[in-house]
Amino acid sequence: MSSSVRVEAYLESLGGAAACDRCISDAFAALAPWSANLAARRLACIDAAERARERCGSCGAKMLVTRTRQAVPQAHR
Ligand SMILES: [Zn+2]
DSSP: OOOOHHHHHHHHHTTTOOOHHHHHHHSTTTTOHHHHHHHHHHHTTTTTEEEEEEEEEOOOOOEEEEESSSSHHTTTO
């Protein structure tokens, strides 16, 4: 399974909450921080996720975070 698929599944499991690259990396024992960053940027590229400078839902740090796009419209329907 590619890292971007695993990261997308992880972001969906958060229910639309934002996660920074470090928390994404920490969620997978074998995923290096640069690999988490690449996967998150790839997801943003295909509009599966959005990246913004916000507070991370896991560690609380205000930095560049990623959240899945799918969970947002479903929550408002
Ligand atoms: Zn974090």
